[in-house]
Amino acid sequence: MHDILFDFISKYISLTEDEKNVILSFNLFRAVKKGTILLKEGQYSKDSYFVLKGCIRTYYITDGEEKTTAFYTEMEALTPPCVVTQTPSEYYVTCIEDTILTVSNADMEAEVNSKFPKFDTMCKMLSEELLAKERIDFNEFKISSPEQRYLNLLEKRPDLIQRVPQHQLASFLGIKPQSLSRLRGRILEKKS
Amino acid sequence: MHDILFDFISKYISLTEDEKNVILSFNLFRAVKKGTILLKEGQYSKDSYFVLKGCIRTYYITDGEEKTTAFYTEMEALTPPCVVTQTPSEYYVTCIEDTILTVSNADMEAEVNSKFPKFDTMCKMLSEELLAKERIDFNEFKISSPEQRYLNLLEKRPDLIQRVPQHQLASFLGIKPQSLSRLRGRILEKKS
DNA sequence: TTAACTCATTCACTTTAGTTAAGAAATACG
DNA sequence: CGTATTTCTTAACTAAAGTGAATGAGTTAA
Numbered sequence A, B: 001m002h003d004i005l006f007d008f009i010s011k012y013i014s015l016t017e018d019e020k021n022v023i024l025s026f027n028l029f030r031a032v033k034k035g036t037i038l039l040k041e042g043q044y045s046k047d048s049y050f051v052l053k054g055c056i057r058t059y060y061i062t063d064g065e066e067k068t069t070a071f072y073t074e075m076e077a078l079t080p081p082c083v084v085t086q087t088p089s090e091y092y093v094t095c096i097e098d099t100i101l102t103v104s105n106a107d108m109e110a111e112v113n114s115k116f117p118k119f120d121t122m123c124k125m126l127s128e129e130l131l132a133k134e135r136i137d138f139n140e141f142k143i144s145s146p147e148q149r150y151l152n153l154l155e156k157r158p159d160l161i162q163r164v165p166q167h168q169l170a171s172f173l174g175i176k177p178q179s180l181s182r183l184r185g186r187i188l189e190k191k192s
Numbered sequence C: 001t002t003a004a005c006t007c008a009t010t011c012a013c014t015t016t017a018g019t020t021a022a023g024a025a026a027t028a029c030g
Numbered sequence D: 001c002g003t004a005t006t007t008c009t010t011a012a013c014t015a016a017a018g019t020g021a022a023t024g025a026g027t028t029a030a
Helices: A002-009 A017-024 A081-085 A106-115 A118-143 A146-156 A158-163 A166-172 A177-191 B002-009 B017-024 B081-085 B106-115 B118-142 B146-156 B158-163 B166-172 B177-191
Strands: A029-032 A037-039 A047-053 A055-062 A065-073 A092-095 A099-105 B029-032 B037-039 B047-053 B055-062 B065-073 B092-095 B099-105
Touching: A002 A017, A002 A047, A017 A106, A037 A047, A047 A055, A047 A065, A055 A099, A055 A166, A065 A158, A065 A166, A065 B118, A081 B118, A099 A106, A106 A118, A118 A146, A118 B055, A118 B065, A118 B081, A118 B118, A118 B166, A146 A158, A146 A177, A166 A177, B002 B017, B002 B047, B017 B106, B037 B047, B047 B055, B047 B065, B055 B099, B055 B166, B065 B158, B065 B166, B099 B106, B106 B118, B118 B146, B146 B158, B146 B177, B166 B177
Parallel strands: none
Antiparallel strands: A029 A099, A037 A092, A047 A099, A055 A065, A055 A092, B029 B099, B037 B092, B047 B099, B055 B065, B055 B092
């Protein structure tokens, strides 16, 4: 399990055995059951997550209705905005599968960085990369119709369509579950 | 003009006069005429932009049609994804007003960082903050209708609605210019 | 095992966005 | 200055998404 984390880190910086041990000393790994809520609306939090196995999901509740906005799966990291802004969270984070993840926080990050400053450099590279990716995803979302978004997802993240319930997928695509059903029917008709 | 940049930087780290001079030695400031294209589709680039005054805009061209996805105004920074991924750019960057900005690149960043490593720390903080902001914006976009998006923009970025042409604003909101016109008419009717 | 829920699909209907076209207003340019 | 071009608005029509309700499948819990 540790290897997955260190393989990931090695994409950015190289670590000595000593440095790896510093990181392991924090006991970051957690096994979390499906359905567990990691963060609730209104809560303050300092925790960042990195998914080793499984899937976590972020959602808002407006007018009593869940609105799913994102999924994070293997090798993906989430630092909820409330951690950065130090304000109460506007959304929920939950596990939609039994999940293994690391939970870290700013204090731990500061301590690691004081021991080997290249850790900050890795964080910089990672968040620049994630920002670029997020902006591309946002742009593609804006310039696409719901149908194009679905087809795009089918191509780029076919796993998500398998492992995620339809109604969560729908709101992730910015539409209602009924519209997703209909849209899929439309696509099937076109093919035939 | 320099003060705007240093005021911005001071939100993250404090700089000595010597350090400021290192940054100034790079001659980063550019005055750019309205309509100038800073980056074209297909180009490789290493340049990041920070807007001191004016407004820059990113857009795709698909089926011969411009699709505007973002605006960056005073005190906002853009590192195009192609800079991070080192691939040809998928979109254009242009100035929609006479604009004053700084143009920096990874080489310059590395040199500054070798002289005072806290520069990396600032970049980390900045991109973490921008990532959190981008994700919130994306989430809000997903859970809102075009009309809600427009009303939201009216509240949060009223300046954009004034300074940006309607047809660019429309695609920024994920709809066609005709739909934006109609939608605005609808809102006016409701008020009366 | 049955009863209660949740989830996905379908349908009819309403609302809104896309499309095409036309004209008015604003802007750019010779 | 007037002409050309671009931009914005309006309108009629089409296509797609939202809404509310019904159904059936699958799951959970008593």
